[in-house]
Amino acid sequence: MSIPLPDSRPTGLEPVFALATGNGRAAIAIMRVSGEGSGDILRKLSGKLPPPRRAALLGLWRDAASGEDHLDDALVLWFPSPNSYTGEDSFELHLHAGPAVISAVADALVEAGARPAEPGEFTRRAFMHGRIDLTEAEGIADLIASETEAQRRQALSQVDGALSTLYRGWADRLRIILAQQEALIDFPDEDLPPEVEEGLLAEIAALNDEITTHLSDGNRGERIRRGLVFAIAGPPNAGKSSLLNWLVGRDAAIVSSVAGTTRDAIEIAIVLAGTKITIVDTAGLRETTDPVEAEGVRRAMFHVEHSDGVIQMFEAGDAPDFLLPDAIAVCNKIDLHPAPAVIRDTPVSGISIRTGEGLSHFQATLETKVRALTAGSGGPPLTRARHRAAAEEARTSLEAALRLDWPEMRGEELRLAMRALGRLTGEVGVEDILDTVFGQFCIGK
Ligand SMILES: Nc1nc2c(ncn2[C@@H]2O[C@H](COP(=O)(O)OP(=O)(O)OP(=O)(O)O)[C@@H](O)[C@H]2O)c(=O)[nH]1
Ligand SMILES: [K+]
Ligand SMILES: [Mg+2]
Numbered sequence: 001m002s003i004p005l006p007d008s009r010p011t012g013l014e015p016v017f018a019l020a021t022g023n024g025r026a027a028i029a030i031m032r033v034s035g036e037g038s039g040d041i042l043r044k045l046s047g048k049l050p051p052p053r054r055a056a057l058l059g060l061w062r063d064a065a066s067g068e069d070h071l072d073d074a075l076v077l078w079f080p081s082p083n084s085y086t087g088e089d090s091f092e093l094h095l096h097a098g099p100a101v102i103s104a105v106a107d108a109l110v111e112a113g114a115r116p117a118e119p120g121e122f123t124r125r126a127f128m129h130g131r132i133d134l135t136e137a138e139g140i141a142d143l144i145a146s147e148t149e150a151q152r153r154q155a156l157s158q159v160d161g162a163l164s165t166l167y168r169g170w171a172d173r174l175r176i177i178l179a180q181q182e183a184l185i186d187f188p189d190e191d192l193p194p195e196v197e198e199g200l201l202a203e204i205a206a207l208n209d210e211i212t213t214h215l216s217d218g219n220r221g222e223r224i225r226r227g228l229v230f231a232i233a234g235p236p237n238a239g240k241s242s243l244l245n246w247l248v249g250r251d252a253a254i255v256s257s258v259a260g261t262t263r264d265a266i267e268i269a270i271v272l273a274g275t276k277i278t279i280v281d282t283a284g285l286r287e288t289t290d291p292v293e294a295e296g297v298r299r300a301m302f303h304v305e306h307s308d309g310v311i312q313m314f315e316a317g318d319a320p321d322f323l324l325p326d327a328i329a330v331c332n333k334i335d336l337h338p339a340p341a342v343i344r345d346t347p348v349s350g351i352s353i354r355t356g357e358g359l360s361h362f363q364a365t366l367e368t369k370v371r372a373l374t375a376g377s378g379g380p381p382l383t384r385a386r387h388r389a390a391a392e393e394a395r396t397s398l399e400a401a402l403r404l405d406w407p408e409m410r411g412e413e414l415r416l417a418m419r420a421l422g423r424l425t426g427e428v429g430v431e432d433i434l435d436t437v438f439g440q441f442c443i444g445k
Helices: 038-046 099-111 121-128 134-145 149-159 162-186 194-215 220-226 240-248 291-306 359-374 385-403 407-425 431-439
Strands: 016-019 028-034 056-063 068-079 090-096 228-233 266-272 275-281 309-315 328-332 346-350
Touching: 016 099, 016 121, 028 038, 028 099, 028 121, 038 056, 038 068, 038 090, 038 099, 056 099, 068 099, 090 099, 121 134, 121 431, 134 149, 134 162, 134 407, 134 431, 149 162, 149 220, 149 275, 162 194, 162 407, 194 385, 220 359, 228 240, 228 291, 228 359, 240 266, 240 275, 240 309, 240 328, 266 359, 275 359, 309 359, 328 359, 346 359, 385 407
Parallel strands: 228 275, 228 309, 309 328, 328 346
Antiparallel strands: 016 028, 028 090, 056 068, 068 090, 266 275
């Protein structure tokens, strides 16, 4: 016989509300309310509670009992705890999206005892009530912010628990390692065969290797999340601004025959190979006495150093002496002169922005580069500096544990590694970072 679950269970947090849909003209606006006492609020506005998780068309009043102030007729969804996004009693009102309707309903909710939600508060509550862990909450924020296929896929897999499963798997293994280490501490080594300690060290080394592999992913998850940056660099008049304009499909930067036209770096985002790419057009690199142009050159060098990739551009008939490491070499104006096929073993893309020759080949080269920078094998990639820091901390402690012979000290390092893994999923010691994580959300999520 199974014991029926209670209809709803109190979670102790005051009711909050927010618009879950965006501003601007729309047919429907969804107002979400969550927290203890949400049922009473819904009863006050609509006079009743609809059956759980079943859409019901109900009239809403400032006070349904007195029939005072009819606010709207809305589709209402009632989600009793724990089967809701937050894990709390909550409900949704699908309102007619007029600003006057929304503000009247918001006023009525305040009058009924709810307060406006903070950014990310619904998801924070979902985390607090154990509905999701911290990596899943971050995945939700990323999914809401996703603009490209690659971002969407990565965020969704994180929401579905890919990172969470990986990190929990490590924590489970470390828990067993720790228990074995405790046994070694409790029973002097003469009582235990040496294989026990050897096996334990092998386990620590294996876990350490996996975390190291996870960390040496070339930052692909972080890159997909924030997008890649490619700088176009080269001498004045190579056609850098012309190439930017071609890539973004509009006249974004000034093109002229005057060498030194571009001074400020011009950054424009496009989507290439399903990935967000910010293209940065920079000032032509040359010695100059003009202080404004010199500042432009300094900024160009900064972008070359801090981008994920460089498109090194030059004119046909004016090949450079050296190529930047890993740069895509592009020779422009092949309508005027032939391009070299390679420079120092690096293949060169010959193009003419004027005639269009070679441009589709160049674009394919760029897409290949983008894929190479974001492709990876094996498990899900970490997607935030926070993940990297905690995984690095775990690795540092595991490496220390491998070096230490004294069981108590090894045990201490293993416990530190355990803490670092717990922080990844938000199980331990994360109070100080919650504001940062959830503060990045929009209001209403
Ligand atoms: N013949 C020919 N001229 C081109 C081609 N592409 C660009 N140009 C011309 O080359 C000149 C310089 O182009 P820009 O795009 O301003 O060059 P840039 O590298 O941005 O120059 P700076 O900003 O001064 O460093 C302009 O007059 C363009 O019209 C091409 O494929 N063939
Ligand atoms: K120019
Ligand atoms: Mg330019």
